[in-house]
Amino acid sequence: xxxxxxxxQALNGLQLGILLFLVAAGLTLVFGVMDFINLAHGxxxxxxxxxxxxxxxxxxxxxxxxxxxxxxxxIFGLLLEVxxxxxxxxxxxxxxxxxxFGVILxxxxxxxxIWGAAPLQVPVPALLEDGVVLMPGLQxxxxxxxxxxxxxxxxLGLWFLVERTRLGMLVRAGATxxxxxxxxxxxxxxxxxxxxxxxxxxAGFAGVLAGPIFSVEPGMGDHVLILAFVVIVIGGIGSIRxxxxxxxxxxxxxxxxxxxxxxxxxxxxxxxxxxxTGAALASMLVYIAMAAILAFRPRGLFPARSG
Amino acid sequence: xxxxxxxVALTLLVLAALALAPLLGFGANHxxxxxxxxxxxAAAAVSLSFLVGGAGLASLGxxxxxxxxxxxxxxxxxxxxxxxxxxxxxxxxxxxLFSLLTGAxxxxxxxxxxxxxxxxxxxxAFFTASSLAPYGGDDGYTLYDRTEIFGLRLMENRLFxxxxxxxxxxxxxxxxxxxxxxxxxxxxxxxxxxxxxxxxVGFAPYPFRLLxxxxxxxxxxxxxVLFANATEFVAPAYMGWQRSGELIFMVILGGLGRLSGxxxxxxxxxxxxxxxxxxxxxxxxxFGPLLILAVLFMRGGLIGFLGARRG
Numbered sequence: 001x002x003x004x005x006x007x008x009q010a011l012n013g014l015q016l017g018i019l020l021f022l023v024a025a026g027l028t029l030v031f032g033v034m035d036f037i038n039l040a041h042g043x044x045x046x047x048x049x050x051x052x053x054x055x056x057x058x059x060x061x062x063x064x065x066x067x068x069x070x071x072x073x074x075i076f077g078l079l080l081e082v083x084x085x086x087x088x089x090x091x092x093x094x095x096x097x098x099x100x101f102g103v104i105l106x107x108x109x110x111x112x113x114i115w116g117a118a119p120l121q122v123p124v125p126a127l128l129e130d131g132v133v134l135m136p137g138l139q140x141x142x143x144x145x146x147x148x149x150x151x152x153x154x155x156l157g158l159w160f161l162v163e164r165t166r167l168g169m170l171v172r173a174g175a176t177x178x179x180x181x182x183x184x185x186x187x188x189x190x191x192x193x194x195x196x197x198x199x200x201x202x203a204g205f206a207g208v209l210a211g212p213i214f215s216v217e218p219g220m221g222d223h224v225l226i227l228a229f230v231v232i233v234i235g236g237i238g239s240i241r242x243x244x245x246x247x248x249x250x251x252x253x254x255x256x257x258x259x260x261x262x263x264x265x266x267x268x269x270x271x272x273x274x275x276x277t278g279a280a281l282a283s284m285l286v287y288i289a290m291a292a293i294l295a296f297r298p299r300g301l302f303p304a305r306s307g
Numbered sequence: 308x309x310x311x312x313x314x315v316a317l318t319l320l321v322l323a324a325l326a327l328a329p330l331l332g333f334g335a336n337h338x339x340x341x342x343x344x345x346x347x348x349a350a351a352a353v354s355l356s357f358l359v360g361g362a363g364l365a366s367l368g369x370x371x372x373x374x375x376x377x378x379x380x381x382x383x384x385x386x387x388x389x390x391x392x393x394x395x396x397x398x399x400x401x402x403x404l405f406s407l408l409t410g411a412x413x414x415x416x417x418x419x420x421x422x423x424x425x426x427x428x429x430x431x432a433f434f435t436a437s438s439l440a441p442y443g444g445d446d447g448y449t450l451y452d453r454t455e456i457f458g459l460r461l462m463e464n465r466l467f468x469x470x471x472x473x474x475x476x477x478x479x480x481x482x483x484x485x486x487x488x489x490x491x492x493x494x495x496x497x498x499x500x501x502x503x504x505x506x507x508v509g510f511a512p513y514p515f516r517l518l519x520x521x522x523x524x525x526x527x528x529x530x531x532v533l534f535a536n537a538t539e540f541v542a543p544a545y546m547g548w549q550r551s552g553e554l555i556f557m558v559i560l561g562g563l564g565r566l567s568g569x570x571x572x573x574x575x576x577x578x579x580x581x582x583x584x585x586x587x588x589x590x591x592x593x594f595g596p597l598l599i600l601a602v603l604f605m606r607g608g609l610i611g612f613l614g615a616r617r618g
Contacts, residue, residue: 037419087603093419094365098559099602101552106595113589226430226548233423273440280438287427287434291412294424298416 004138009259010252015144015213017251018151022206023224024231024243025158026199032175032238034089034192037096040080040103042225044200048073048207049216050111053122062125062212069208070201077200081193089192104222112218119215147209154205155244162240171195175238227254230290236300246301250286257282314610318480318567321574325473329466339465341581343537346472347530349573350479352557354526356569357483359558361492362519363499364414367422367551368429372524374546375405376531378436381448381541385441389452394532402528403521405432410520414513426548436543447542454536462536472533476570479526483566486522495519560601562608571609 027041051072056065084103088096124143131139162168170191173181182188207221214220231250235242262278269277293301325342328334333342355369379398383389409428416424442448453462461467486492498505498512505512535541544550553576561572579597583590605612 031419037422084599084603091602093422094359094555094559094563095602097367097422097552098556099599101556102595102598102602104595105591105598109589109591109595113592226426229423230427233420237419276440276444277438280434283434283437284431287431290427291424291431294416294420295412298420300420 004135005259007134008138008140009256011140011144011148013252013255014248015148015151015251016255017248018148018155019206019210020224020227020231020251021155021244021247022151022209023203024228024235024247025155025240026195026202027228028232028235028238028240028243029171029175029195030192030199031232033171033178033188033195034174035178036085036089037093037100038085039097039100039225040107041199041203041228042221042223043104043107044073044077044080044203044221045207045210045224046111046216046218046221047076047107048204049122049211049220050115050120050207051204052208052211053120053216054115056122056211062123066208070205073204073207074197074201077197077204078193080200081196085196086189086193108218108222115218117218119217120211122211122216124212143212147213150209151206154202158202158240159244167194227286230286233300234290234293236303239300239302242300242302249289253285253289254282257285261285313613314562314565314567314571317613318570321570322473322477326470329469334466336465339469340537341577342469343472343533345574345577346476347533347537348554348557348577349570350472350476350533351527351530352554352561352569352573353476353479353483353566354523354530355554356558356561356563356566357487357526358519358523359555360564360566360568361483361487361499362495362516364516364520365422365555366413366425366520366523367548367555368409368425368427368432369523369527369554370548370550371409371429371432371546372402372406372527373531373534373550374432374436374541374543375402375524376528377535377541377545378439378442378531379528380454380532380535381442381450382439384450384452385448387451389455390458391454391456394454398528398532399525402531403525405528406521406524407517410517410524414516414520426551429546429548429551433543433546433548436546443541445543447540447544450535450539450541453539454532468536472537475529475533479530480566480570482526486519487566491515491518556598560605560608562610564607565610568608568610575609 023041023045027038030036030038030041048069051069052065055068055072056062059065059068080103084099088099124141128143128146130142132142132145134140162171170181170186174186174188174191178188227250231246232243234249235244235246258279261282262275265274265278265281268274325346328342329339351369351373355366358364358366358369376398379401380394383394383397388394409425413421413424413428437445453460456462462471487496494505494510494512494515498510498515502512531545534545557572557576558569559572560575561568561570579594583594586593
């Protein structure tokens with residue numbers, strides 16, 4: 001594999017990692033603060049993508065679509081919280097898994113009923129249509145660079161919010177020991193609603209950004225959800241820093257694995273078998289990484305909870 | 308003399324209905340296909356209920372063990388080995404070994420991480436199955452023959468297969484109930500309630516849990532053997548996390564903590580899944596909210612709903 005191709009794949013991997021981080025950030029906080037497993041977090045990413053696509057088509061501008069999709073995703077997250085999730089906080093994890101699985105079934109099908117099963121195409125905004133020359137003769141789409149920058153900026157903003165503000169302090173305290181924070185007079189339910197809505201919006205934001213890169217289709221959230229769970233488990237539940245590092249690890253492993261593995265397998269197998277085996281092995285890599293990390297650090301790399 | 312519990316009575320009634328159904332005019336092929344699906348998934352759900360309700364190990368990768376059994380049938384079939392004297396031992400060893408290897412790592416973790424790591428192993432099995440190009444890869448593999456029993460093609464007799472599935476379900480139920488009532492089961496249940504106290508009494512929970520995990524996985528593998536024979540087809544989707552989620556759903560829907568709940572849950576699940584698509588193509592928009600309502604309002608599942616007291 002040439003250096004140029006490797007560079008492109010590494011950038012793609014970073015960008016997948018950044019998108020995963022945006023999804024995983026909300027998930028890990030919700031998980032950390034309220035000990036609530038939200039499988040429906042992936043459909044919030046999907047909804048973001050659909051809202052972005054629909055609103056962009058309606059307003060004729062990607063940017064207006066993005067602007068409107070964010071509050072829409074936020075409101076939708078709040079709606080789900082009030083209707084379903086808040087009744088599940090004091091239930092066991094399996095009940096939460098099941099009820100949120102029900103939400104996934106419903107929303108995946110609802111999206112299919114409204115927009116059809118065929119993937120939607122979202123055009124790249126005109127401003128970012130060009131490419132950037134990475135090396136002589138090697139262009140990289142500007143839009144993908146923009147996604148990378150937007151993601152990193154959001155991650156920095158999130159870091160500031162969580163590490164340097166009073167609200168963030170409460171969230172971190174909630175992730176470490178929720179009953180204690182509650183005993184000190186903080187309305188943990190309201191704090192959680194805030195975290196939840198914000199997390200839904202971040203997932204929606206990731207969805208809008210992903211729209212022009214990946215195809216917007218029903219079920220697109222499921223794959224991201226599983227990867228986001230891998231991210232938060234590797235990173236340690238409730239830890240933003242852990243989620244960031246784990247998201248980059250998972251994004252790079254997945255993308256580089258998918259491009260390198262088939263080549264690697266070709267050393268041992270004939271080309272067609274190498275392609276299939278390599279692709280499957282590459283899909284497995286992140287799970288192998290997760291199992292290996294959990295085998296040695298059962299609580300993830302940076303566990304937030306004290307014990 | 309203990310009173311016959313309502314949930315057990317109801318389950319026995321359902322099983323009796325399944326036993327008599329072919330004789331009462333439900334002998335047509337499409338009924339028998341539906342019944343076989345119910346009974347096999349119920350057996351797998353019982354083994355999962357033993358694991359979740361008994362040992363407190365909430366696995367989200369149980370379908371993988373079932374898939375290992377199914378793939379044992381498929382891979383042997385591709386090499387024209389279809390006799391039960393070969394298929395059964397291979398399937399049992401494969402499912403047990405898979406559970407032993409994944410369980411040895413997974414059981415080191417707790418709570419949510421256990422759910423996630425079993426899911427990860429399930430996904431690994433799923434992707435491995437997709438990569439098995441000679442055995443169908445992504446598209447799945449259609450069996451040449453059903454498994455033969457000592458050279459006899461008994462499984463192709465639909466009535467025989469019906470009662471075989473029923474027998475296997477009864478065996479799973481009885482075996483898991485016996486295990487839970489035994490000394491081994493008492494240690495498992497105690498470790499679920501309070502691992503620290505169990506350790507203080509002098510038991511290490513780990514080997515007990517691992518053995519429970521291997522037993523449940525092996526039973527699921529056997530269910531997989533039957534499932535492959537019922538559909539005469541094996542696909543990676545048999546191992547996917549959605550199938551694992553469905554099995555969990557059956558267990559919770561019926562009522563966690565009762566093996567009979569898993570059977571009732573499986574019956575209800577498969578019936579809903581078969582009947583709802585007749586109403587509308589968007590049946591999942593009904594099914595999803597039903598699932599949410601069931602979790603919110605039927606604490607303790609069907610059994611809790613029916614008012615059976617916890618023993």
